[in-house]
Amino acid sequence: MRKRLKRSSKNIFPLKIDELEHLLMREFTNSPDLGFSKYEHQNKKIAVFFITYQVQPDKVENLLLTPLLESKKDWSNTSILNEIPLNSGKEYQLLEEILSGLIIGKVMIYLEDETAVVSYDFLNKEKRSLEGAETESVVIGPKVAFTESLVTNLNVMRWNIRTPDLAIEEITIGKRAPREVRLLYLKSLANETDVNTMRQRLEDLEVDQVEDINVLMQYIEDSSMSLFPQFHTTELPDRTSYAILKGKIAVLMENSPSALIAPSSFFSFFESTEDLYMRWNSGPPLRLIRFISMFISVVLTPMYVAAVTFHYEIIPTQLLISIGQSRAGVPFPPIFEALFLELMIELLREAGARLPTKVGQTIGIVGGVVVGTAAVQAGITSNILIIFITISALASFTAPSYQMGTTIRLLRFPMIVLAGILGLIGIMFGMCMLIIHLLKMTSLGRPYLSPIYPIHFEDFNKALFRLPQNFQHKRSVSLSLKDSIRFSKKKAQEKKDIDE
Amino acid sequence: MEINVNVKSNLRIQxxxxxxxxxxxxxxxGILGVPRLIFSEAKQDSWISILMATVYIIIVLFVMLLTLKQYDNADIHGIHLDVFGKWLGKLFSTVYILYFAIALYSVLITYIEIVKVFVFPEVSNFVMGLILICLTIYGVLGGLRVIIGVSFVFGVLANWILFLLIHPALQIDLAHYLPLFQASFVDLLKGAMASSYTFMGFEILFLVYPFIHNKNKVSISSILAVTWSSLLVLAATMLAIGFFAAAQLERREWAVLVLFKTQSFPFVERFDYIVVAELMMVVAPSLLFLMWGLTYSIKRVYKVQQKTTLYITSALFLIGTFFFEKHFETQQVINFANQFGLWLIYVYPFVLLPFVLLKKRLNKRKGARSS
Incomplete structure (x- = not known):
């Protein structure tokens, strides 16, 4: 690979049309995709070549070939560039550049014995239109989601943040099959160290290719051994633009329908754009529910296992009787019972995710209702445990980030095992390890658990709850932005006397 | 070894x-068992003993801070080196290292014993030791920032168990506190001495001082901390004295834990199990700091990699949990740690200060003469 690159980066011009055709045909292994047409015009040989399905053929004919061949002029490279009314004209001299241009849909014109090739863009990229978000569905607010086309995504982002302050840097990653990546941030706001770190990590990436932005995330995250996602990937453009306006950095990638937001703290994974659209006193309580449900999801089933296996003294007598009755016929120890049911829920979820929507619903009914009831009647599980398992499964789906939801669901399994071995002590050990782990983690070098540790009381307002807009006069302190004040506090909180 | 510690700016803390x-x-x-210890000496006047202990600790803190302020950014080992020279300094530092080890070991086996008494009578010391040591290793590997984070987050999270004491607090008998001022001065002093093991821990200031960014706030922060701990111990002791009859209290090893048994809710009947589990969050920061102090001190004094000592000492502690399984053996370890700490923490700073001041004056005179 290295050798070939070296050879092709030499200037090969000038040369005869036939030689050029021969060279290109060898590079493209005689592929019929390469359209190479030769013309004689005013006694001068002209070659026009492009990959047929990467360009728009009618536009090439109307806008390029017609003026080129019908004119009586004596063409040279400069006169082509000056007189053909298209804005994308460029000259290329290196074979490598010509090849990579052809691949993405450039049309090349070569006049015999010239020292360069003239190229015009007639890119023809197949793309789907903008659609509503699938994985991060919202009730109120913009519903449009990113698509696979980078140009469309950038277009949406530019319309969301209409300011020249928005910096969009281009970085190409992947050695063998390069992909375009864009770094988006606000020049007047984003922390420079963060931007530099991000740029450095992207530029230093030495891999063959990066398949998707979720793969890119795994390449550049701080700790790859952790179960927790360290960058937020979202498919909502408005969410991305809010993050950018807050001073964070976003990364967009060609062919990926989502954006990566950095740095992300643990608490930002539980934020939904709806928290902003809802009024301050009705939206954030829902966020509180998400936090609580995360805790329930991790702890509820292990608590049941611990209490039933070791510490039935904890359960009040009345409740103990009903639990005892429902467990009387169950032949397994609670830990196996719980693991079995958790596994079944995961099975249902996985089956539902893989199947088409219509069949998925049927699976839900068959799996959830029929098998659940049958399992209880057959005496394999107790119905109280089914209630607990269902609640904790439901709770895990409240996380607005799918990645975080998956992490929480996976965390349950070691917790259940610990609870089955050491009871409450085991659960507490698991919780302690979890918190220490979260304390150790960083996202783009910034503490994951901020604003809890290191503590920033001012940021509680944003990370944990939200006060009315006139109290939001400060930007997030933990991001150490260039401009930390949003608006004057004095003016916003001016107090008026009665009847003034 | 340098006298002053050069701390990178990203490692500094507020x-x-x-x-x-x-x-x-x-x-x-310690707080779980201390009411009995103080009560058996000072009876219903225990609160005076605790206040005396608090005042004494604040005096010790001032002496420690005065000692530390004589240097730019030194810790106890740097001071030892400066005052006592290379060999004697190393010897004194080694005493500190031994203290960290014995304190860590006493915390470890006390918690294991509480778990065995209240939750799992049959659990093997090895399993409990293993999970606690795992926790310690994992935390200490994160460095001082993470350990402080643990102390902060756990310190906030564990406070909810205080609310469980409201119910027993409403049932206390005020007559238990009367008559006032019955204990003799010697008894009060003995009571204050009995609280010394619980109040140990502020000596960590000698180690973390160089890491603190804004040194002017150190005294207020540490005094508030000592006051808060004293208030907690005071509350626990008063609660225990008010709740239990005198004869009962003298037979309760962990009186405060028994208090939690009285609280119950429609969905949870016995809170003492949950509290014993929650105690892991209270014990873990102590374990982490003591282990960090131990390994960091060895690194400072003997220049051994902190990771190496961490793994080796952890293995030794794990093996150590096999021994001292009986209650009186645990008590012996605690008593030894108590005696050790009493001299090292409560008396030694007063010995160190004159030496430091003398050394400083000598240095100044030397400097004046040479210039």
């Missing part, structure tokens, strides 16, 4: 966290 560092070091398993 003095605000010193509050949580000291509180989490002081409040551990």
């Amino acid at each position: 003095a605000f966290y010193l509050f949580f560092i000291i509180v989490s070091m002081q409040i551990g398993v």
Whole structure:
């Protein structure tokens, strides 16, 4: 690979049309995709070549070939560039550049014995239109989601943040099959160290290719051994633009329908754009529910296992009787019972995710209702445990980030095992390890658990709850932005006397 | 070894966290058993003993801070080196290292014993030791920032169990506190001495001082911390005295834990199990700080990699949990740690200060003469 690159980066011009055709045909292994047409015009040989399905053929004919061949002029490279009314004209001299241009849909014109090739863009990229978000569905607010086309995504982002302050840097990653990546941030706001770190990590990436932005995330995250996602990937453009306006950095990638937001703290994974659209006193309580449900999801089933296996003294007598009755016929120890049911829920979820929507619903009914009831009647599980398992499964789906939801669901399994071995002590050990782990983690070098540790009381307002807009006069302190004040506090909180 | 510690700017911490560092070091398993110890000496006047102990600790803190302020950014080992020279300094530092080890070991086996008495009578010391040591290794590997984070987060999270004491607090008999001022001065002093093991932990200031960014807030932060710990111990003791009859209290090893048994809710009947589990959050920061102090001190004094000592000492502690399984053996370890700490923490700073001041004056005279 290295050798070939070296050879092709030499200037090969000038040369005869036939030689050029021969060279290109060898590079493209005689592929019929390469359209190479030769013309004689005013006694001068002209070659026009492009990959047929990467360009728009009618536009090439109307806008390029017609003026080129019908004119009586004596063409040279400069006169082509000056007189053909298209804005994308460029000259290329290196074979490598010509090849990579052809691949993405450039049309090349070569006049015999010239020292360069003239190229015009007639890119023809197949793309789907903008659609509503699938994985991060919202009730109120913009519903449009990113698509696979980078140009469309950038277009949406530019319309969301209409300011020249928005910096969009281009970085190409992947050695063998390069992909375009864009770094988006606000020049007047984003922390420079963060931007530099991000740029450095992207530029230093030495891999063959990066398949998707979720793969890119795994390449550049701080700790790859952790179960927790360290960058937020979202498919909502408005969410991305809010993050950018807050001073964070976003990364967009060609062919990926989502954006990566950095740095992300643990608490930002539980934020939904709806928290902003809802009024301050009705939206954030829902966020509180998400936090609580995360805790329930991790702890509820292990608590049941611990209490039933070791510490039935904890359960009040009345409740103990009903639990005892429902467990009387169950032949397994609670830990196996719980693991079995958790596994079944995961099975249902996985089956539902893989199947088409219509069949998925049927699976839900068959799996959830029929098998659940049958399992209880057959005496394999107790119905109280089914209630607990269902609640904790439901709770895990409240996380607005799918990645975080998956992490929480996976965390349950070691917790259940610990609870089955050491009871409450085991659960507490698991919780302690979890918190220490979260304390150790960083996202783009910034503490994951901020604003809890290191503590920033001012940021509680944003990370944990939200006060009315006139109290939001400060930007997030933990991001150490260039401009930390949003608006004057004095003016916003001016107090008026009665009847003034 | 340098006298002053050169701390990278990203490792520096705010003095605000010193509050949580000291509180989490002081409040551990000791608070559960201390009411009986103080009560058996000072009876219903225990509160005077605790106040005396608090005042004394604040004096010790001032002496420690005065000692530390004589240097730019030194810790106890740097001071030892400066005052006593290379060999004697190393010897004194080694005493400190031994203290950290014995304190860590006493915390470890006390918590294991509480778990065995209240939750799992049959659990093997090895399993409990293993999970606690795992926790310690994992935390200490994160470095001082993470350990302070642990002390802060756990210190806040564990406070909910205080609300469980409201119910027993409403049932106390005020007559138990009367008559006032019956204990003799000697008894009061003995009572204050009995609280010394619980109040140990503020000596960590000698180690973390160089890491603190805003040194001017150190004294207020550490005094508030000591006051808060004293208030907690005072509350626990008064509660125990008010709740239990005198004869009962003298037979209760962990009186405060028994108090939790009285609280019950429609969905949870016995809170003492949950509290014993929750205690892991109270014990973990102490374990982490003591292990960090141990390994960091060895690194400072003997220049051994902190990771190496961490793994080796952890293995030794794990093996050590096999021994001392009986209650009286655990008590012996605690008593030994208590005696050791009493001299090292409560008396030694007063010995060290004159030496430091003398050395400083000598240096100044030398400097004046040479210039």
